[in-house]
Amino acid sequence: MTLLEYINSEDRGFFLPDMATNGLFLTNYKAYDIYENPNNQLEMAKVMDETFESDFIYSFCDGIIFCETLGLDILKSDYDFPSVLNHPITDIEILSKCEVPDPYKTGRMPVNIESLTLIANNIKKPLYVSIQGPFTLAIQLAGATHLLRSIITDPEFVEKLLEFTTETVRRYSVAVNKAGAKLISISEPAAVTLNPERFDKYVVPNVEKIYKELTCWKSMHICGDTSYILDNMLSCSIDAISLDQIMNYEDVKHRIPDDIVLIGNLDPIELLGRGKPEDIRKETIKLMKIMRENNNYLCAFGCNCLNDTPVENLQSAIKTGRMAYKELDSIHL
Numbered sequence: 001m002t003l004l005e006y007i008n009s010e011d012r013g014f015f016l017p018d019m020a021t022n023g024l025f026l027t028n029y030k031a032y033d034i035y036e037n038p039n040n041q042l043e044m045a046k047v048m049d050e051t052f053e054s055d056f057i058y059s060f061c062d063g064i065i066f067c068e069t070l071g072l073d074i075l076k077s078d079y080d081f082p083s084v085l086n087h088p089i090t091d092i093e094i095l096s097k098c099e100v101p102d103p104y105k106t107g108r109m110p111v112n113i114e115s116l117t118l119i120a121n122n123i124k125k126p127l128y129v130s131i132q133g134p135f136t137l138a139i140q141l142a143g144a145t146h147l148l149r150s151i152i153t154d155p156e157f158v159e160k161l162l163e164f165t166t167e168t169v170r171r172y173s174v175a176v177n178k179a180g181a182k183l184i185s186i187s188e189p190a191a192v193t194l195n196p197e198r199f200d201k202y203v204v205p206n207v208e209k210i211y212k213e214l215t216c217w218k219s220m221h222i223c224g225d226t227s228y229i230l231d232n233m234l235s236c237s238i239d240a241i242s243l244d245q246i247m248n249y250e251d252v253k254h255r256i257p258d259d260i261v262l263i264g265n266l267d268p269i270e271l272l273g274r275g276k277p278e279d280i281r282k283e284t285i286k287l288m289k290i291m292r293e294n295n296n297y298l299c300a301f302g303c304n305c306l307n308d309t310p311v312e313n314l315q316s317a318i319k320t321g322r323m324a325y326k327e328l329d330s331i332h333l
Contacts, residue, residue: 003183003217003239003261006126007055007298013288013328014055015321016128016183016263016300021080021307022314023048023060030078034060035108041115042122049123051311054318056183057125061304062112063132063187066168067140069107070098080307087143092157100167103175113179120180129181130221131173133188134165134206140190141165148193151202158202166206170213177214185219185242186210192224199232211237219263223303230255245269245302250290258296265302266317273306277316284320288328 007014023044024031034040041060049057064082068074073085089095103109120127132140138161139147150158173184191203211218220233221242230252233241240261243252247265256262266272271283284299291297299321305314 003298004259004296007261008295011326012324013299013321015318016056016298017052017054017058017314017318018061018128018130018301018304019048019052019058019314020061020304020309022305022309022311024079024307026051026311031060031080031082032076035062036111038111038115038118042118045119045123049125052314052318053322055125055322056128057119057123058128059112059116059119061130063130065108065112066101066132066137066165066172069101069109070141070168072141084140087141087146089141089161090143090146091154092160095157095161095164098164100164100171103172109172109175113175116176116179116181120182126182126217127180128183128185129176130185130187131169131176133186133191133203133220134162134169134210135194135203136188136190137165137169138162138190144190144193151198162202162206166209170210173210174213177216181216183217183219183240184214185221185240187221189221189223191229192222192226194229196229196232199229200235204232204236207236219261221263221303227252234260240298242300243302245271247302249287253291253294253297256294256296261296261298262291262294263298263300265300266321268301268303268305268309272301272313272317273309275313277312280313280316281320282333284317285323285328285331286333288321288323289331289333292325292328 026047027044029040034044045057067084075083075085186207217239219240220238223244225246240263242263243265245265245267
């Protein structure tokens, strides 16, 4: 079954929740209690599935896993995602000392693969996993200012670094796929800094090397205003595309091919984080009605939620997004 067939398998909306660290507050675990213990990861996934009934199951986002495995200094917050503190890989000589991690042997990667396997084997919904893309990982390793400057001053370093990050992401993504992931999203938020020509040069060929080895549904997400590179994103071998909440889907939907699922894009900050359940229900209905004539639409947030987003707000969005089309069509705003 394709992703498009899955979201049309019932006469209602489907919802893909991409949470932040909200599950920590439901289970009383700290972030590394989850990252380092597959049984805790499974327990949290079950609690999240019971609290936020939806059409996909998802793991606790582990976007830092590449940088942590490669030995970068990491800020480890108890109740928020970890983040990198330095960007040490600044030239070819330093890069030459780095080895591409083995997802089954290196650092915390094997533990995370075990966690994903447990979730996939115990919760019978498509497992969704978001993975940092090669260009964004390169920015994390070298620093945004240094890498973007190096595109002009040291293109050989940029090429070598992207070869390294692409192989790192490729090996890990294939392992995640084999662990049971049904939908893998390559997240390339840093690519919003590139113009279309450089996007085609530094992003498209590298993500294609990853997509071509995946047997699951493939998606891409980029934050911010991506209207100028949307066609470039769509040129990739993807089943779905996910865009930021600042993108107007009434305008965007006409640019999306019928066979590519458009995911999004409820505002996770102002609407989900600070709104009230009745406001969220109204805005979700408005978005669903805009997309009603398109059978390639999957309701979701525009990006990760705030970790203190009220539970009732998330439930309101998900319940409304999964509304039967008969009920949706009967509502007049």
